[in-house]
Amino acid sequence: MYAREPRGRSLCVIGIRTSWRTVDDGEFFCTTCGGDRNYRRRTGRRRVVLLGLPLLPRGAVAPVVECSACHAHFGTEALDHPTTTRLSAMLRDAVHTVALAVLAAGGTEARPVRQAAVGAVRAAGYADCDEDQLLDLIAALAADTGRLPGIGGGDAPAVFFGLGDPSTTLAIELHEALEPLAPHLAPTGRESVLLQGARIALADGAYCPAERAVLETVGRALSLDPDDTARLLLAASHAAS
Structure with missing residues (x-):
């Protein structure tokens, strides 16, 4: 309900706030700003207001996430x-993990393989990685020592390869590293991770x-269709020959 003021402005007499x-x-x-921002998670309650004064409660509203920069509201799933x-850290x-798994599967005897693995890991964000560090990790895996030291310093992740069948434990590690990442990558991004391992x-x-x-x-953990995985691996093989 609104009352008309002489100057033509509407004054809210009763409403919901x-x-x-x-x-x-x-x-x-x-997503509105297109970058990392601070947020406030907020809960709210509706009330009937009369002439700007809150009166009767009308219940709670769903919690929202409010961007501190643009003040847009999102569901808590944001x-x-x-x-x-x-x-970036998840992708790195x-x-x-893919580089270690491929090295563990194919062996580290060939220097081009070691160099390709080092190049991939460095490009992903571990600029201090070298062949010796990767070889130490693979040696620890072969010795089945359990938790392996991270590469590139103290901020690098520890990688765990448990006891039992190496192929099973490697598969577990790949799924744990890749499955949380897959929903946040475009198809080309998921394919790129697979192709780095293929190279x-x-x-x-x-x-x-x-x-x-x-x-x-790797393809399964990245939610790639098996036919797409086979196609990508074949294309990589043709490009390398």
Whole structure:
């Protein structure tokens, strides 16, 4: 209901107003701003207002995530999307795990394979990685020592290869590193991760059965269709020959 003022402006006599309360804050990826921003997670309650004064409660509203920069409101599922910083770290760790898995499957005797693995890991973000570090990791895996030291310093991830069948434990590690990442990558991004592993495997010639098995596991963990995985591996093989 509105009352007409002499100057033609509408004065709200009665209406609904939502009062918000901040219950949490942090950093998230704001799709409106297109980057990492601070957020406030807020809960609200509706009230009937009369002449600007709150009267009767009308119940709670769904919690929202409010961007501190643009003030847009999102559902709390917006917090499930990793920040740009977190996504970069997940991608870096994924490439690291794929490189280790391919090396473990195909062996480290050929220097071109080691160099390809080092190049992939460095490009992913571990600029200090070298052949010795990767060889130490593979040696630890072969010795079945359990938790392996990270590469590139103290901020690098530890990689765990448990006891039992190596192919089973490698598959578990690949799924743990790749499955959380897959929903946040475009198809070309997921294909790129697979192709980085393929180029490592092909650095010393055709895929061996163990390398192909690892790369097929990578494809499944990245939610790629098996036919697409086979097509990509074949295309990589033709490009390398």
